[in-house]
Amino acid sequence: MSDRILIAGAGAIGGFYGALLAKAGAEVSVVCRSDYDVVSQQGYRINSYALGHWQFLPTQVLRHSREFSGEADYLILCSKVTPDVDRVALIRDAVQANTSIVFIQNGVDIEAELQTAFPDNELVSGLAFICCNRLAPADIHHLSYGKLTLGNLPGSVSEKTRHLQQLFLRAGIECTLSEDIVSSRWQKCVWNAPFNPLSVLSGGLPTLDILQNQEALVRRIMQEVCDIAAACGHVLPEDIVESNIQNTYAMPPYRTSMLLDFERGQAMETEAILGNAARAAQRHRVSCPALQTLYALMKLRELKIQADRQEKSAP
Amino acid sequence: MSDRILIAGAGAIGGFYGALLAKAGAEVSVVCRSDYDVVSQQGYRINSYALGHWQFLPTQVLRHSREFSGEADYLILCSKVTPDVDRVALIRDAVQANTSIVFIQNGVDIEAELQTAFPDNELVSGLAFICCNRLAPADIHHLSYGKLTLGNLPGSVSEKTRHLQQLFLRAGIECTLSEDIVSSRWQKCVWNAPFNPLSVLSGGLPTLDILQNQEALVRRIMQEVCDIAAACGHVLPEDIVESNIQNTYAMPPYRTSMLLDFERGQAMETEAILGNAARAAQRHRVSCPALQTLYALMKLRELKIQADRQEKSAP
Missing domain, CATH: 1.10.1040.10 (N-(1-d-carboxylethyl)-l-norvaline Dehydrogenase; domain 2)
Known part of the structure; x- marks a missing residue:
């Protein structure tokens, strides 16, 4: 059975990493609001300076995480971290007992909100070193870099996180692990x-x-x-x-x-x-x-x- | 014989203070480049929140200080202090032995340039606390405040500076003296x-x-x-x-x-x-x-x- 992954906040970065995971064989669904119509009809067009062109057709295309059917092994949160985004509300309805929550986001001291809301879930903190733009709805241009760094909170690397790393590596993107992700x-x-x-x-x-x-x-x-x-x-x-x-x-x-x-x-x-x-x-x-x-x-x-x-x- | 005054850099601030000095009975000429045509034809229109409307017709309207005829008792420099303005070149040709150079300008440590260029002239440092805009060429709107502070360099107040203060006071604007203008x-x-x-x-x-x-x-x-x-x-x-x-x-x-x-x-x-x-x-x-x-x-x-x-x- 393949890995079930849900990407929440699937803009340029989320769409791109989701597309990589799908390429690696995972079953990838997305929550995307602004580009919902285009994505649900034709998926994402990915144009990467390093990995070529391809189309990414998510398994489920959703307007909200509560519409997700099934249990996600990984829920990857890629929204921006701004006061107008409620990160917990974005993902809460799709988090189940075995869901690892991976947040690929910028900033420091952004862990507590998720740790408090999901005390029993595995939390993986991720950093993307990438230049990636959305040129039009569902049209993603990967311009340079691409490296991901992943590590569990508060400071370790689980087997499940190693597995996620393997998926990214299989798709052709650099992915390193950090025992001290903070x-x-x-x-x-x-x-x-x-x-x-x-x-x-x-x-x-x-x-x-x-x-x-x-x-x-x-x-x-x-x-x-x-x-x-x-x-x-x-x-x-x-x-x-x-x-x-x-x-x-x-x-x-x-x-x-x-x-x-x-x-x-x-x-x-x-x-x-x-x-x-x-x-x-x-x-x-x-x-x-x-x-x-x-x-x-x-x-x-x-x-x-x-x-x-x-x-x-x-x- | 009335006081002969030349204003160099006669934008909003220079035009306004020049107009006040003319009101007080001085013979006021101006060097103004961008508004030369309008000023030479019809002078300045002054509209002050505190002192009413009036027209200010300078005695001489010049494009450059070298065109000034006569000897100025006071040469008042009101240009901005920016790297593109050569303050010395603006006034050099009109400075004579008895000319007091008064600079009503912003900034700190802006004295040395003038002290070096004019070591034998009285130098008066001035500060304007005023809100004054140029609405159109030669059309000056005095919105609020107006106080001037004057003091000789390096730190005193001369009789001639007191006389200038009297002219400003006569015109109805607040003018204080500072023994330590720096x-x-x-x-x-x-x-x-x-x-x-x-x-x-x-x-x-x-x-x-x-x-x-x-x-x-x-x-x-x-x-x-x-x-x-x-x-x-x-x-x-x-x-x-x-x-x-x-x-x-x-x-x-x-x-x-x-x-x-x-x-x-x-x-x-x-x-x-x-x-x-x-x-x-x-x-x-x-x-x-x-x-x-x-x-x-x-x-x-x-x-x-x-x-x-x-x-x-x-x-």
Whole structure:
């Protein structure tokens, strides 16, 4: 019997990883709301720079997880982590006793909500290092990277998670395991905390311009994230700032996911990335003035977006 | 014989103060480039919330200070302080032995350039607390406030400066004198350093929204400016942060001059306000992480504006 997988929040990232799992032989269903009509009629079109073109026809296409029939071995949550998304409500009705909940999402300190709601389920935390866009409804373009990192909470790797890794590897995508996925999450934040807000607040600069012109600020924010992580018990590798800087110089100029959300008028992961880091700093009395300034600025930027929206919708 | 005054950089602020001096009986000429045609034909139309409507017909209307005939008692420089403006070149040809050079401009550490170029002239530093807009060429709207503060460099008040004060008072505008105008300049920076960049980086919020939502950040930046000023030998009043906060709560929501420049696609006074403060901090090894973050962000924002402009003008 093949693995039964349900993807919730199946936008670009969820659709892409779902398509890979289906390719690997799993029985993959999706919950997708905005693209429901197109997906239910013709599935997803995947166009990957590395893995070619193919069509992904989900087993079940649903508007809500409560419509799922059967028991999912893995429920993979790929929604964004923003205040307007109730992550627990998104998946609750499809979680059964043996369902492993895998959340492939950005941000730090985003575990507690799921741990509290599903105390008896296996929880797998996942990080996607990928550039993947939705060009049109159900039309997914995988532009670069693709690596996944998976690890069980609070810190281990189960057999079931190894099995999921095997499926991803079989489909041709890099997938590593982490015995300390919470530290891995902080490591990813080292890159996200500077580049995501700086790309938005600069008015839309790609990563290379930011780095070439304000490397000192980028380094400072990265170091602040390391300090916060250490205070939370996650001492990151000593060379992590340096390696993030060098890797970003080496990669093609990149427009961050937060910038894309901003340009599309969608909610941004400000709280998941900056707010949670700033709150962790406050709890542990770690000084992080640059990160806090970025966080405050993003909140002001969001306030202005909201004000503009209200003005537009006013009679 | 009446006072001969030449205003250089006669936009909204220069035009308005020039109009006041003419009202007080001085012989006022102007150098104005962009509005030359309108001003030379019909002068300025002034519409002040406090002082009514009137027309201001300058004695000489010039495109450049070298065209000025006669000797100016006061040459009042009101241009913005931005890297694209050569302040010395703007006035050099009209400065004579007895000309007092008065610069009514924003920013800190902006004296040296003029002191070096005109070592033998009286130099008067001026600060305008005013909200004044140019609605159309030569059409100036004075919306609120208006107070001027004047003081000689390096720190005194001359008889000639007292005389200038009298002219302003006669015209009906508040004008105070400062024996320590460099400290006064830092005091003004306490307000400018947070609100100007935050209004731009937030995407256009007025002062009250910024303050109501991020008072802690505003206070932090204000305190950093106080620390820098103190290190430079200008200990500001103890209650200056508190009084700036309270005054800003009390004033109507205000769109800063930097925001207006930004929206009009004009150069912003980033260097005069933030850059010079950050450099002073560096010289004196004062920590100012929030201010430095704002400065770096403004530089990125300006880089993006420049990049967009180049893209537009590309074939």
